[in-house]
Amino acid sequence: MAAADRSQRTPVIIDTDPGVDDTLAILLALTSPELEILAIVISFGDTPSLNVLKIYQAVARHLDIHPEDKSRFPNFSPSRKAILARGVDGPLQGDLHSAQYFHGRDGLGDISHRHPDLNVTEDFADAQTSLQVTNRPGVNVVLELLRTEPERSISYLALGPLTNLAQAMRLDGDLVRDRIGRVVCMGGALDVPGNTSPVAEFNFFADPYAVRELLTPPAPSRGLPLERFVLLPLDITTPHELPFPIYTRKVDPSFHSTKQPSQLAGKPPITHFTSAFLERTREIMLEFGKDAMELHDIVAVWCAIANPPVPEQEEGAMPALTSGWRAIKRKFDVERIGELTRGMLVVDRRDDQGAYAPGANRAEVQAELERHSFQHAGELESTAVPAQVEVEDRAAAVKALAEQTTGGVACVTETPGPAALVELMLKRIWGVDV
Numbered sequence: 543m544a545a546a547d548r549s550q551r552t553p554v555i556i557d558t559d560p561g562v563d564d565t566l567a568i569l570l571a572l573t574s575p576e577l578e579i580l581a582i583v584i585s586f587g588d589t590p591s592l593n594v595l596k597i598y599q600a601v602a603r604h605l606d607i608h609p610e611d612k613s614r615f616p617n618f619s620p621s622r623k624a625i626l627a628r629g630v631d632g633p634l635q636g637d638l639h640s641a642q643y644f645h646g647r648d649g650l651g652d653i654s655h656r657h658p659d660l661n662v663t664e665d666f667a668d669a670q671t672s673l674q675v676t677n678r679p680g681v682n683v684v685l686e687l688l689r690t691e692p693e694r695s696i697s698y699l700a701l702g703p704l705t706n707l708a709q710a711m712r713l714d715g716d717l718v719r720d721r722i723g724r725v726v727c728m729g730g731a732l733d734v735p736g737n738t739s740p741v742a743e744f745n746f747f748a749d750p751y752a753v754r755e756l757l758t759p760p761a762p763s764r765g766l767p768l769e770r771f772v773l774l775p776l777d778i779t780t781p782h783e784l785p786f787p788i789y790t791r792k793v794d795p796s797f798h799s800t801k802q803p804s805q806l807a808g809k810p811p812i813t814h815f816t817s818a819f820l821e822r823t824r825e826i827m828l829e830f831g832k833d834a835m836e837l838h839d840i841v842a843v844w845c846a847i848a849n850p851p852v853p854e855q856e857e858g859a860m861p862a863l864t865s866g867w868r869a870i871k872r873k874f875d876v877e878r879i880g881e882l883t884r885g886m887l888v889v890d891r892r893d894d895q896g897a898y899a900p901g902a903n904r905a906e907v908q909a910e911l912e913r914h915s916f917q918h919a920g921e922l923e924s925t926a927v928p929a930q931v932e933v934e935d936r937a938a939a940v941k942a943l944a945e946q947t948t949g950g951v952a953c954v955t956e957t958p959g960p961a962a963l964v965e966l967m968l969k970r971i972w973g974v975d976v
Contacts, residue, residue, distance in 0.1 A: 551578040552697050552723075552850040555684055557629070558839070559585045559702035560593040562823050566816070566971070567701055567839035568597055573970035575616045576847045580687050581625040582673075583680035585702045586632060586748075594626055595662045598672055600815035607811060614973055618672050625687075626673045629680035629706040633749035636878070656803055657818040681709045688721045694770075694853040697846045700727040701839040703745050707766075708752035715764060723851025724770050724861070728842040729753070730887045731776040732872060732953065742877075742885030743776050750878040750885045757951055758875050769859045772845060772869060773953045775887070779841045782960040783834035784967065786824050793817075793972045799825050813972060837963060844963055845954065866958035871950030 554577050558564045571577055582594055601618050605611060617624070653660055676683065684706065688696060700707060704727065711718050729745035730753070736742040746753050759765040790797045794809060797817045804817035823835055845867065852862045863869060877886040957963070968974040 551576060552846065553578045553580050553687075553691055553695055554697045554699050554846060555580055555687060556582045556699045557585065557702055557706050558582065558699075560597075562819055563835070563837060563839045564701050565593060565597055565819065566837070566967070567843045568594070569601075569812075569816075569971045570840055570843045570847075570967060571699075572597075572601065572615050572617045574843070574847050576850075577617065578620070578622075579617045579624040580622075580691070580696070581627060581680075581683050583627050583629045583684060583706055585629045585706060592662055594673070595667060595670070596660060596815075598670060599662055599666045600660065600812055602666065602670065602672070604811040604815075611973060614970065620672075623672060623674040625683055626675045627678060627680035627683040630709055633703065633705055634708060634751040634755070636749075636751065636884075653818045656800060656821075659806065660815060660818055680706055681713060684710045685714055685717060688717055691721075693721050694723040694851055696722060697724045697726055697851055698722060699842060699846050700725060700729070700745075701842055703748040704729070704752035704756055705749045708749075708755045711756065711764075711766070719767050722767075722770060723853065724772065724846075724849070725766060726772050726774070726842050726846045726849070728774045728779060728839050730773060730874075730876075730885075732874065732887055732889060734775075734777050734780065736885070737776060739882070739885070741883050746876060746887070747885030750876045753876045753885075754878060767857065768951055769855045769857055769861055770851065771951060772849070772861050772863075773951050774838075774842050774845060775953055776838070778954045778957065779838040780836055782837040782841050782957070782963050783832070784837055784964055785834040786820075786827075787833060788964065789820070792968055792974045792976065797821075810972075816971070837960075837967075840967065841957065841963065844957070844966065848958075861952045863954075866956075867954065868956035869952040869954045872953045873950040 554571065556568065556571060556579060558568065560568065568582070571579055584594065598618070601615055605615065605618070612619070684698075688710075698707065707718075707725070727745075729743055731737070731741070731743045731746075736747070738744040738747045742750075755764075756766045757768070757771070786797070794804070794813050794817045796802075796809070797804065797820070800821045803821060804814050806814045809817075820835065824833070827833065827835060849861075849863050849867060855862065860871065861869065872889065874887040874889045877883040877888055880886065965976050968976050
């Protein structure tokens with residue numbers, strides 16, 4: 543696929559803490575001609591920077607063997623190198639947290655030990671020509687790009703904690719508010735359980751203070767322009783999965799687990815690289831009862847591909863999205879210091895038309911629940927009264943939320959569908975026709 547003219551591409555800054563899904567998200571961005579990667583800014587430590595170099599080394603090795611695939615990676619050897627910069631080392635406040643339980647110590651399922659052939663070599667680090675590695679603070683890189691690129695042209699892809707963006711706002715909030723085109727953020731959990739705690743998604747758990755400053759500040763004028771902010775919470779990202787049987791059938795027939803590690807012989811280098819870090823991911827997901835990988839950050843990159851900035855977006859309006867994408871505005875605050883609820887998005891459901899009204903006749907509610915064969919979770923009747931009762935008219939409530947034009951954060955509720963994303967990944971990352 544030929545790269546689009548630069549004037550037709552969306553310049554993006556990718557803010558990431560590269561774990562497994564972040565790595566696939568970066569690979570999707572590298573293979574997407576709709577985007578132009580200006581910078582990759584890393585959060586929370588040195589290991590993620592090495593992971594970005596591993597990604598670029600894997601692509602370089604692939605193209606050495608398969609030069610015919612060069613057009614498939616329009617962001618790999620551009621005339622303008624992407625900047626690789628180190629961002630903040632920890633959250634605005636509170637303890638530093640990681641997700642080693644899922645991503646491993648190296649962020650990629652411990653491939654540093656299981657697959658030493660994929661470690662970054664000194665020769666590659668010294669000779670690579672696709673990245674401009676800088677010692678400048680990542681936050682300064684972000685501000686410089688916003689200052690020098692056309693006004694409201696840049697999409698900021700927040701795939702990790704929001705700390706870097708919050709620090710940029712602290713340094714020059716007026717510049718960010720005036721010149722940023724769109725922020726596409728993967729984070730939070732509204733009406734579903736968390737993935738780091740029962741109530742919190744990892745990115746928002748890692749730095750809830752940054753979420754507060756950017757999305758729900760005490761003085762709204764000091765936060766991000768929400769008409770240019772799009773949130774993809776777990777509610778919408780979790781249903782998007784890459785089933786491992788499909789990966790095995792379409793990409794790597796020898797893919798299995800850490801018990802049968804990937805071998806480079808007989809397969810494209812990019813396939814060996816992805817199979818190597820997906821082996822451990824598959825084992826972890828099977829422990830959770832599914833043979834698939836959830837595509838959280840990949841959905842955010844897909845959203846940025848399909849929804850470039852709209853420079854003339856009216857203040858306070860709902861962010862404009864293309865066909866197949868839909869969002870509604872949700873009002874919430876974020877818990878920052880709760881012993882059990884750090885990072886939780888606290889939704890005020892008292893004004894939600896679909897909420898169970900306090901003071902309602904409980905006997906009538908129970909009768910209605912029983913009429914609809916609602917299954918009690920236990921012996922106590924209170925366990926059968928969720929915050930949003932299934933028997934109420936949810937369609938009317940969703941319609942009312944979608945029609946809100948003031949206040950709240952635009953949260954994506956609809957995409958073209960998980961199958962469409964898997965098809966896009968197969969074609970672009972692995973060159974598989976489906």
